[in-house]
Amino acid sequence: IICRCPDGVVRLYCKGADTMIMARVKVNGPHVLTVRDHLEEMARAGYRTLCVAQKELTEAEWKTWQEQYGVASVALEGR
Numbered sequence: 918i919i920c921r922c923p924d925g926v927v928r929l930y931c932k933g934a935d936t937m938i939m940a941r942v943k944v945n946g947p948h949v950l951t952v953r954d955h956l957e958e959m960a961r962a963g964y965r966t967l968c969v970a971q972k973e974l975t976e977a978e979w980k981t982w983q984e985q986y987g988v989a990s991v992a993l994e995g996r
Contacts, residue, residue: 918930918931919974919979919982926973927973927974927975927976927978927979928971928972928973928974929971929972929973929974930969930970930971931969931970931971931972932967932968932969932970933967933968933970934966934967934968935956935966935967935968938968938969938970939952939953939956939968941970942970952968956968
C-alpha cells in the first residue's frame with residue numbers, strides 16, 4: 918500500500934514473510950535485534966509469523982513509482 922498520510926508524508930506499507938521483510942530492513946535500525954529475538958522465540962514455539970514494514974518515500978520516489986504504475990496498469994504484455 919502506498920498512501921499520502923494526513924501529515925503529508927508518502928508512505929509505503931508492505932507485509933510478508935518474516936524472512937523476506939527482515940532481509941530488507943536497515944541492519945542498524947533501532948528495533949531490529951528486538952524484532953529478530955521475538956521472531957525466533959515465536960518460531961521456536963511453532964508459530965508462523967508475518968511482518969509489516971513501512972518506508973517514507975520522497976516526492977521523487979513517489980512520482981517515479983506513480984509513472985511506472987500508470988504505464989504498467991494499461992500494458993497488455995510484460996506486466
